[in-house]
Amino acid sequence: MTVKVAISQINSIVGDLLGNAEKIFQAVHAAVKQGADIVVTPELSLVGYPPEDLLLRPAFYEKTAEVLLNLATKLQQFLNVHVLVGHPFEKNGLRFNAVSVLLNGSVSVTYCKSDLPNDMVFDEKRYFVESDQPVVFSVKGTKFGINICEDTWHPHAPSKARMAGAEVLLVPNASPFHMSRPDQRLEIMRANVAAQGMSLVYANLVGGQDELIFDGNSFVMRQDGALCASLKHCEEDLQVIVFDGATPMTGEITAVLSVETQIYQALVLGVRDYVTKNGFPHVLIGMSGGVDSALTLAIAVDALGAGKVRAVMMPSPYTADISLFDSRDMVQRLAVRYDEISINDCFASFNTTLEQEFSGLSADATEENIQARIRGTILMALSNKHGSIVLTTGNKSEMAVGYCTLYGDMAGGFAVIKDVAKTLVYRLCEYRNSLSLVIPERILSRAPSAELRPDQTDQDSLPPYDILDGIMRLYMEENKSRAEIVEAGYKIEDVERITHLIKINEYKRRQSPVGIRVTHRAFGRDWRYPITSKFRD
Structure with a gap:
């Protein structure tokens, strides 16, 4: 039998629980008009990502649980439609990054994230604990598993879902943008999901949150790793994909954009x-x-x-x-x-x-x-x-x-x-x-x-910008040593001067406004060097 799965690539606002719930409802309404059986929204779609230290406040979980149940009640008019909603979840004093399946007015099942990222711009271990329980549910004879974002960047959680019977993996995401990230996602999903014989529905958040940009670029991938549908870059979008059993049919594929x-x-x-x-x-x-x-x-x-x-x-x-x-x-x-x-x-x-x-x-x-x-x-x-x-x-x-x-x-x-x-x-x-x-x-x-x-x-004060930028990229973004940068072809006096200036100006950067992150390492959440430090490499 065929199953229609919708990706709802929405722009949630952190902390706007009622506004986000309404946005999810409207997205489901639009998907149902196209016959959707399953609607997948992004990671923490109900509360926005990342909520940061809002996640330390008990009232945040209480209000989230209330709004989630009200949303489930409101969605019961769409009979037999499975709606995946991301939200923080508290149980027995433990807190999880979760996705619940809302079905016919109630929470059918809840999956809790297995792998919590704690590098680059992420610090989820500050807020959540990990879970190791797979979740699989059946729609019209096809078995769907759930992973959340970082889970699929490692083979463990997809393997657990596969062993539990999953044929299609539904993956809500809040994966922030940087140069080369969209292509990297495809490579990782082929290695960790498609290689295990599962097709994949990857629903990524879109929108700006302080210095982070979530670019959307959601997609659907077949078991052989072939891309069969993709959504827009940096725009809200909705696409419904028809599955013949566990195999997705070809949908709309957006044009590949230049880096610029x-x-x-x-x-x-x-x-x-x-x-x-x-x-x-x-x-x-x-x-x-x-x-x-x-x-x-x-x-x-x-x-x-x-x-x-x-x-x-x-x-x-x-x-x-x-x-x-x-x-x-x-x-x-x-x-x-x-x-x-x-x-x-x-x-x-x-x-x-x-x-x-x-x-x-x-x-x-x-x-x-x-x-x-x-x-x-x-x-x-x-x-x-x-x-x-x-x-x-x-x-x-x-x-x-x-x-x-x-x-x-x-x-x-x-x-x-x-x-x-x-x-x-x-x-x-x-x-x-x-x-x-x-x-x-x-x-x-x-x-x-x-x-x-x-x-x-x-x-008058700086080397030519092509030299400055090349040294900065190798030292600051790639963590190369001075010796390695010199080996790459830069003059030692330029390398010493630029790396010295980077170190001594940390006090300025700490006082600068927040700014948009577009590389894999920006001055901000990615860069946490002490102002007061005597270390010299």
Whole structure:
């Protein structure tokens, strides 16, 4: 007999139990219209992922249990439809990451996660205990097992499900995005699930949660490892797949996207969800005429619409005319509100105030940082007065080596390209311009500069960005030693300088706004180095 299985790739909001329950109900309603017998929602779909220390509060479990039972009652109008809902579960003083099958007004069965991830951005062992009990249920003669996310990244839990009789494995997920992650998921599922003779339904969460992006890209895989259906990238989606016994028929397969497309769409989703889920009415961006603020502005407009974005240019005595011309050009192309507020008078006042204190001392980075901090103060004043959130524009390369100013260009509420290396910034700008020419060409072709002193360029203080980014990637993302980086072809003096700068600027990064993660190791949840440390490798 045929069984119709729906993947409901939804965007849950952490802690919005009633809103998430309604979203699940609407998804089931839409799936039932297409004849679904089973509806699979993502991991912890009822409460959002990750709830973090909400999971330490007893009231959170009590409210979750209440909402889950109410949802089951509401779903009983869809007779004989099995709905998989992810939720935290407490029993006998133990807490689990669970999935319950809601059927005809009640909880039919509950599966508890077997393998709890405790690396990278995950710390589930802080909250949950593991279970080793497989769950298998039958629909129209086909036996369906359940695993949750990390379970399928190891062979143990899928093997237990198979031994318990599972022919199809249903896998709710909250697998966050980073470059190469979608392809990696397919490889792992082929190795740990399909290799055991089971087909697979992989239902992944979509949406932004603080620095994490959940990209969706849910899929269905046959027993031979062939992909037979896939859902959208960084969008809510629903697809119903027909199974002939345990074998899925071919459904819709979404087009393969370039890396630049995947990352850009993830950044757009991250901005949209952070701003809207937290209730900010507008965003503010400090323009510089450079590539970083240009990319941030384009992402913000694509995420929120031009009407919710305001750009502010704050020229100093060192701002080049072309920076003003290019900023005016870009905001006109995007039709956003644009204002110019000169910092000349403020800068002169600071210099006068500090004249005696600085007497006899040469100008240095102090005066440069004063300009950046004046700009940060202006942006935060506008934010306070109008309720907008400031989007900072610093990239990963700058954050790595401290080429940024505390309480200056680091001042703000959300760091859009915090995990985007400078070389990738240019690639993303080129991608965005391939859709429509919103970033003036001169912004992409001129040498990058902070414009805080006469004739300044970034390369006055830093190695070329292709070198900086290559060393940063090997050291920070790949955990390579200095010797291994030198063996990869980089000069020892560049390696020593960049790795030293990464170490000594941890105190800055700890004070930076949360930002979107797009690599497998970002400064944030992935990177937990001490500020105070005497260790040198």
